[in-house]
Amino acid sequence: MRKGLVFIAIAALIYACGGSSDSASNNTQANAQAVAAAAKPDGEKIYKQYCVTCHGLYGDMGASGAYNLQESALTLEERINVITNGRKAMTAFEALLEEKEIKAVAKYTMKLGQ
Template structure:
């Protein structure tokens, strides 16, 4: 009986560790969203400026402003509110803020 309880405990522990919801995957989510939806215009390093896109490394926008432009778009940049969830938008906004920093 004791062994049985232990086995259940071990299985539960392994499951908890493998469950992606448990680990903090926010950075990964932002990166994968960026690669799929933003790289086209902004480039993997944020420097590409296709169709008049801004160099994200020079952006001084706050997280809220980024969420806003990603959600609603601006000029050539398409709105993503029908494409991405609020969670994805927030993750990718955070990703651009953390990853592309001004060299200055």
């Protein structure tokens, strides 16, 4: 009986430690995907963090003189410029966000008008 329990305990330990190389491969793929996701900024998340206060969740709030992003005819490049350098009462985000984050926010704001 004791030998049976020892055998089951050892088998459970081996199984728990991941005795196959497939799990290591899956972990490597999951880590690579996590790194890729971290490298690509989430424009919607950044928008919700910095822009919702004035532009609103859907881009049409207009607080503090903010433009209605749903009606904006600005191109992607123009939006990047406005976010980077600011406009009128809007603060410049050049010092707060990286270039790729600004571009991600600009891309996200293009979706608000659809």
